[in-house]
Amino acid sequence: MLDIGPLELVALVVLAVLIFGPDKLPKMIQDVSRTLRRIREFSENAKDDIRSELGPEFKDFEFEDLNPKTFVRKHVLEKDELGLKEIRNGFDFKSEMADVTDAVHGRPGDAADRTPSPAAGSGTPDLLKKGEGPQPGGHPPFDADAT
Numbered sequence: 001m002l003d004i005g006p007l008e009l010v011a012l013v014v015l016a017v018l019i020f021g022p023d024k025l026p027k028m029i030q031d032v033s034r035t036l037r038r039i040r041e042f043s044e045n046a047k048d049d050i051r052s053e054l055g056p057e058f059k060d061f062e063f064e065d066l067n068p069k070t071f072v073r074k075h076v077l078e079k080d081e082l083g084l085k086e087i088r089n090g091f092d093f094k095s096e097m098a099d100v101t102d103a104v105h106g107r108p109g110d111a112a113d114r115t116p117s118p119a120a121g122s123g124t125p126d127l128l129k130k131g132e133g134p135q136p137g138g139h140p141p142f143d144a145d146a147t
Helices: 006-020 025-054 068-078 084-090 093-105
Strands: none
Touching (some): 006 025
């Protein structure tokens, strides 16, 4: 109940008796409960008016769904109309990253041993090998399109 412990509740009752007095306290409690009842009725009437204005398409509309956490929990996580659980469970991040790494390194994707393939005999350049620097006394390579 609003995160109020029993000791705090007793302290609030004693404080109310001291402030309002024992003769006025029952009338104050009745007034507060009547006000809370009226506020609750007003909010229920407002909700009913909004539902009637929205039409029959929104007959199962709940105002609690306007909270983003509740909306996501209800429409995405609990219902599986779109097959999101199947997609989420079918995605293996480690194997996907291993396939990407194999493709970058030029290794075959279905190889069980996953050893690097020699790039010298395959005709494809080895992208991991550092390029040779300029020869002593030679000029660095020049690319006219890059300048």
